[in-house]
Amino acid sequence: MNDRDRPPHADDPRQRLVAAAIDQIEKHGVGQVTVRKIAAAADVNIAAVNYYFRSKEALLAAALDGSxxxxxxxxxxxLARMPDDPLEALSGLLGYYLEGSLRYPNVGRAHLHGAFHADDYSGPFPTLFAPVMERLRDGVQAAVPGLDERAAARRVVAALSAVFFPAFFAGLYRGLNALGTPADRLAYVRELARQTLSPAAGMTSSAR
Structure with a gap:
């Protein structure tokens, strides 16, 4: 392997620990991750976890915060592309969330651990994702003439639920094999985007 092939954090033990923590969360679930597994995956001594992060909990928090x-x-x-091309931007955003959630379901569950287990939405992910949802609502409202804020919000809830739910509960839909290929997933998110950006009730093509 030459220098150009090396990961950017290859020579940084702290970043290797962060990357290894994410990898171990995905492989084993956040409740089954151990310091020994993380250190082995990062190719560092166990003492490095304490040196850089003081505790396993602080390391996991740093890893999840980074993601x-x-x-x-x-x-x-x-979101920045929404005003210029709403359909492509929204399809891309929903596709990004879908692919990421399907690829890293245990990381997603770790982000929402408090919500799943204690109905606690005060953690970093719910807090930091709330402004994204609000911006998406505003982008949808701006893209659909005649759509009021609450209607735009309902459309965002529907679209995001349709993206995240299949990832967290993939086994529920396994028999349908609806999202098994990249082409399936692309068609799915484009359909969601079109529905989200469809004309407001009572708006005719001439009114738009």
Whole structure:
């Protein structure tokens, strides 16, 4: 492997621990992750966890915080394109969420651990994702003439639920095999985007 092939964090033990923590959360679930597994995956001594993070809990929090902020940054790119091309931007955003949730379901569950287990939505992910949902609502309202804020909000709830629910409960839909290929998933998110951006009730084509 030459230097160009090396991951950007290859020489940074702290970043290797963060990447390994995310990997172990996905492989085993947040409740089954151990310091020993993370250290082995990062190819560092167990003592490095205490040196860089003081505790396993702080390491997991840092890893999950990093993944949230990565998601928020990518979301911003799609949201910024909403005014120019709402359908493509929304399809891209929903597709990004769907692919990420299907690829990393245990990371998603870890982000919502408090919500699933204690009905607690005060954690980092619900708090940081709330402004994204509000911006998406505003983008949908701006893209659909005659759509009021509450109607736009309902459309956003429906679209995001249709994206995240199949990822968290994939086994429920396994018999349908509806999202098994990239083409299936692309068709799915484009249909969701079209529904979300469909004309408001009572609006005719001439009115638009």
């Amino acid at each position: 949230i902020r990565h998601m928020l940054s990518d979301s911003e790119d799609f």
